[in-house]
Amino acid sequence: MDGESDSNNDRKLPSTARSLPIALIRAREKVMGPIREMLSNSGLTEQQWRILRVLDELGPLDSTKLSENASLLLPSQTRIVQTLVEKGLVTRQADPSDRRRQTVAITSSGQQIILDNLDEAQRIAAHIETVLGKETVDRLLDILEEFDRL
Amino acid sequence: MDGESDSNNDRKLPSTARSLPIALIRAREKVMGPIREMLSNSGLTEQQWRILRVLDELGPLDSTKLSENASLLLPSQTRIVQTLVEKGLVTRQADPSDRRRQTVAITSSGQQIILDNLDEAQRIAAHIETVLGKETVDRLLDILEEFDRL
DNA sequence: TTTTATTATTTAAGATGTTAAATAAATGGA
């Protein structure tokens, strides 16, 4: 076996250590670790929390807009909303003017869960800014927003 | 209902539009779109591709080191490696010196699949650098690496 | 108005993610 393949002349992919998909997944894992720990106390998954946060911030939304803001695919969201309805944390009803549309809204119980986790969520966010620096985090968010142009 | 809640005095979370977890997921979706399209022609998933790439780059690895480099949890990886073994793209055998360890290696068929997709994968990576700029991508990777310090 | 196309959402099926428990082999004393 010779050192380098001869048919593969410099046609190499970036090393997996500098691979964008892998790097993004790793960073997400790191960020989500403490958040998942926090949410397990409320019996919520990360995705359920995202839906509650978006509805609390933007008010009632139809399924499509909710999925865009929570970054969930509709098939996943359908099931997640069903479990949140069963838990009494959101409501879902057909839009009277277009009965294809389902309007989802957070309940007061759902808002209470957000309040219950507010302090801890802020602590986690503050910790990230302390370690990485606020400027770095802002720069990161700016760069990530640019991915919409792909 | 008054405009602002009075019990919630400035104790707000960052807007979901500037939420790190959501921003990281969205960016990952954007990056993975074209890669998934490419891989579907080879009948591979994103995770199967990651395993092949890591093994091709680093050589045979035990399960734990493979999972670290491919950013997969061991239970997921166990299933994925099983399907890759069935496809003949990797082999798996117990380490003679410690039979708890499973050594996974890429086969020549697996390496051929990487070669088959090399051009397209490079085109996709080049497109990202064209749109965002190489410096921005490098800066992003640097920032993401810092997340290990969390 | 009846058909056809489009839009919004759900269902279905197979793969992966996540956490906890189980298995199996190696290690470290009594």
Place this chain on the structure above:
DNA sequence: TCCATTTATTTAACATCTTAAATAATAAAA
């Protein structure tokens, strides 16, 4: 040696992701 621990991996159970197909309601066209 025997037994308790530790380590590496797998299994199990349930949630989510992804793609494609199915439903159901609206809109557009003939």
